[in-house]
Amino acid sequence: MNALLSHAAVAACMFVQAVHAQAQIALDPIKVSEHVYYFRGAAGVASAANKGFMSNAGFVVTGDGVVVYDALATPVLGKAMIAAIARVTRQPVRKVIVGHYHADHVYGLQEFKKIGAQIYAHKNGQQYLGSDEARQRLAQRKVALAPWVDDDTRVVAADKWLGFENQQPARFELGGVRFRIIDSSGAHSPEDIMLFVENDRVLFAGDLYFSGRIPFVGNADSKVWLQALDRMLDARPAIVIPGHGGASSRTAEDMRATREYLLFLRSQMGSAVQDLMSFDEAYKKTDWSAYEKVPAFEQANRINAYGTFILMEQESLQQH
Numbered sequence: 001m002n003a004l005l006s007h008a009a010v011a012a013c014m015f016v017q018a019v020h021a022q023a024q025i026a027l028d029p030i031k032v033s034e035h036v037y038y039f040r041g042a043a044g045v046a047s048a049a050n051k052g053f054m055s056n057a058g059f060v061v062t063g064d065g066v067v068v069y070d071a072l073a074t075p076v077l078g079k080a081m082i083a084a085i086a087r088v089t090r091q092p093v094r095k096v097i098v099g100h101y102h103a104d105h106v107y108g109l110q111e112f113k114k115i116g117a118q119i120y121a122h123k124n125g126q127q128y129l130g131s132d133e134a135r136q137r138l139a140q141r142k143v144a145l146a147p148w149v150d151d152d153t154r155v156v157a158a159d160k161w162l163g164f165e166n167q168q169p170a171r172f173e174l175g176g177v178r179f180r181i182i183d184s185s186g187a188h189s190p191e192d193i194m195l196f197v198e199n200d201r202v203l204f205a206g207d208l209y210f211s212g213r214i215p216f217v218g219n220a221d222s223k224v225w226l227q228a229l230d231r232m233l234d235a236r237p238a239i240v241i242p243g244h245g246g247a248s249s250r251t252a253e254d255m256r257a258t259r260e261y262l263l264f265l266r267s268q269m270g271s272a273v274q275d276l277m278s279f280d281e282a283y284k285k286t287d288w289s290a291y292e293k294v295p296a297f298e299q300a301n302r303i304n305a306y307g308t309f310i311l312m313e314q315e316s317l318q319q320h
Contacts, residue, residue, distance in 0.1 A: 069195045
């Protein structure tokens with residue numbers, strides 16, 4: 001009986017914590033243009049301290065509904081997004097565009113699904129659903145982000161999986177606002193897409209564009225990423241909203257910072273591979289002083305370097 005009471009007390013405590021956590025989270029949208037708003041997450045990795053709010057998401061208000069880009073890292077944050085949007089407009093949320101299926105951008109999707117929004121994502125995202133990677137990441141987040149990620153949290157599939165013929169953008173119009181969904185798959189993830197709001201010249205770039213912090217490269221293909229950066233400004237956006245960091249009106253400067261970092265990783269790790277160094281030797285030898293004071297360096301840089309080291313080994317083998 002005592003054990004049952006103890007389990008009941010723990011469950012009740014967790015329920016109270018979850019309710020209290022939801023009550024504490026409120027988001028303030030930042031307006032960047034006539035139609036476009038975004039939510040800016042904290043710097044660094046997802047943690048209990050920041051309640052998982054360390055990535056960006058945004059929305060576009062049109063005359064016939066709202067288009068959302070990404071859904072943040074927890075169902076609680078997704079619900080907070082919906083509440084914040086309702087404070088700005090009475091228009092319903094019609095569409096949610098998934099930039100890519102990384103955990104810090106998608107666990108809020110289930111709340112948008114509940115209110116009837118249609119979810120759009122790159123068809124390559126289907127590979128993630130049901131994968132070991134998806135299961136392992138969700139299990140990790142249930143521990144790291146409890147109670148904001150729990151047993152009721154799930155990865156939500158798109159209602160419409162987008163294919164792109166010859167990488168041509170998918171275009172649509174809603175309430176007088178014109179949109180372009182741009183395929184950049186294979187750069188940061190297999191399913192990267194960006195959203196360009198033509199009327200306002202605002203680009204939601206997801207994790208292909210970083211402002212004010214070290215990008216998370218991981219096992220991304222930096223060669224494809226560099227090509228995506230070269231194409232990114234073809235739309236000539238006035239403002240770019242990255243997946244992490246502040247919205248940028250200095251688009252060329254911020255793009256250059258990401259580009260130079262990727263090139264530095266490739267140069268240093270590529271030279272180490274050619275010299276037959278181990279990764280630990282290469283990392284220790286490299287002078288990181290230009291980047292070590294940039295936010296998220298400690299959390300991301302070694303992972304980025306290791307992923308690039310493996311990539312450069314693969315590229316070296318392909319050349320022979």
